[in-house]
Amino acid sequence: MNAVTTENLNLWFGNQQVLNGITFAVNKGEVVAFLGPSGCGKSTLLRVLGGIIPKITPARVEGKVYLFDSPLEETKAGAIDLMSQEGSLLSWRTALENTQLGMEILGRRNHRNKAQELLQKVGLNGFCQRLPRELSGGMRQRVALAATLITQPELLLMDEPLANLDSLTRESMWQLIEELINQNLIKTALFVTHSIEEAVVLANRIFRMSSCPCRIIEDVPVEIPRPRIKSNGALDPSCLELANYLRAKIRGDQ
Amino acid sequence: MKDKRILLPLLTALLLTVGFEIGLELANVSRFILPKPSLVLKALSENWPWIFANLKVTVQEAIVGFGLSLILGVGLALSYLFLPQLEPIIVPLAVAIRNVPFVAIAPILFITLGYGQTPKILIVMIVSFFPIMANTAAGFQSVNKYQLERFTVLRASRWQLFTKLQLPTALPFFATGVDVAASNIIISAIVGELLGTTQGLGFVILMSVSQFRFALLMAAVVVTTVVSILLTWFFQIATRNLFKKWL
Structure with a gap:
């Protein structure tokens, strides 16, 4: 296909x-x-x-x-999902909340654990509650990547x-x-x-x-x-x- | 740091007051031209019950007018967010209303609405709805391009786009609109009262001038300034706390 x-x-x-x-x-x-x-x-x-x-x-x-x-x-x-240059994260949401956004839009439930797992996978365990402004450019893009992967x-x-x-x-x-x-x-x-x-x-x-x-x-x-x-x-x-x-x-x- | 931000202006005001007292005494300025701060303070304490009763009227007009301007300003910004075809109608109309010289149309307001609080409330609303509308609308339009694109790719509904992206993006802009609008509400209520009334701080000012009681006039001016500053602070702090997460 x-x-x-x-x-x-x-x-x-x-x-x-x-x-x-x-x-x-x-x-x-x-x-x-x-x-x-x-x-x-x-x-x-x-x-x-x-x-x-x-x-x-x-x-x-x-x-x-x-x-x-x-x-x-x-x-x-x-x-389909889209990952752009910097700026695609919502500044008022934590890394975890940004990661969950796609699931919320699609109306899928029980995504907190999955979001945590993905953040761990991209090396951001311990940064779940940080806001985008509290993360470096590389970390923000890791969050953006996790956010696009959560909806598979x-x-x-x-x-x-x-x-x-x-x-x-x-x-x-x-x-x-x-x-x-x-x-x-x-x-x-x-x-x-x-x-x-x-x-x-x-x-x-x-x-x-x-x-x-x-x-x-x-x-x-x-x-x-x-x-x-x-x-x-x-x-x-x-x-x-x-x-x-x-x-x-x-x-x-x- | 926070203490400094409160203490320094207070200290400056105190020094200016003392400076005025000494300066006016030394220059022997007539109390009919510029009354000394001590006379102003005396007039304030002697007339406080009357000033306070009128202050309540003015504050009431300012707050009700401001509340209505919040509803009108946000309502108009929302109406042309959801119905963009309304924008070319609403925006020029709002600009025109904002620029109407209400001093000139005040007689019409008083004839149609009477000399009570309603025309003053209307004047406060006309003066303060515009910054709220303009700022909120600018907030809705300042959504990040990449975020909007992602919402589109994910096929977010119109409601999701509004609640999860446009509204949170607009909140800091709305807060700025509230700041700007709140700083004018007491002044516009008093201007309304100066044009025709039997109550409110505007009335106190009018009476003091007509009776050559300049110490009382200055007392009313001081009360007006202090209340205006306090109300502006109150709304600033309230919006900052309410929307802390989005600012």
Whole structure:
């Protein structure tokens, strides 16, 4: 079963075309990275897949989007969740309450223990009652990750989730996300990133995107076995090789 | 630190009062031009029962008017949150009402509503509903983009979006609106009273001026200032405590 299928997806904001004939299929269980120049329309694509555009951001959208072989509009609530850059946590809710939010919205009960377990899994045991402002940037993103996992979404969308973190924190988050992928807590995921290394470490496939209007230039499979980060924190040499290949290609695109 | 914030203004007021007393005595200023603080204090103690009875009237007008402005301000902000098509009608209308020179229309208010407390309550409401409405509406609109997107992805209902995101986001803005509005309620009630009344602090001021009792006038001014500050503090502290979690 395909988790996500798009057919000739085009999008315009006014007269400006942002997506140009996007066609791809992502299998269930795949982790796919969208990599491309800044402002090319990667995040816009993710928002179309999440049903945000054109619902709350007006745009003209043509083409088809299927999630789990059903049209996007027919997808059941809770099948998708979104993790963004910093700012997605509610400042008046504790880490635990933020983690439970998705379950409350979906009307599911008895989620306190599950939220505590997830916070423990992301390394925040003992920080449950802290407010977002009392946590570091990395910790906040761990809470955001736990919050998206609590509803067990079939598809996780991540929009530059680690963009605001320093390099050491980002690398520890890569390890965490890899673990969550291995434990099948992250099932199918699509994520947008500017970091070539991040794409190579986390993804099974990388879509190299053109500058705006955005189209897929290359579908790069990443067949490097996990874990791709060694215990000493170094990247697998195959990752570095692929990252160098992609860097050269992206420089050429620009 | 907290003690300093209360003590320093009190000490400053005390020093200014003593300074005025000595300065006015040394300059031999007539009590018909500027009465000494000691005379003001004497007038205040001698006339306290009368001042207090009128103070109660003014405070009542201010609080009832403020309560109504809370209902009106929040109600209008909510109405165009849920029915955005009403915004182009409500906002210009509210701006127009806010800018009506109520000094000029006061006679109409007194003719239609009488010289009792109702027109003063209405004036307090007109003056104070606008900052509450404008701030609350700004709060509803300042929802974080990423949070709104997540609620959309999770297919939150309109009610969930309101109760779990828009309302908590708007509370600090609402509290600011309350602060701004509360600081004007006593003054607007008194301005209403100055335009026509037989009771309230405005009436005390009018009577003192007409009888050249300037010490009593200054006593009424001091009471007005102190009560206005106390009421503003009260509402500030009340909103800060009530909405502590969201501020």
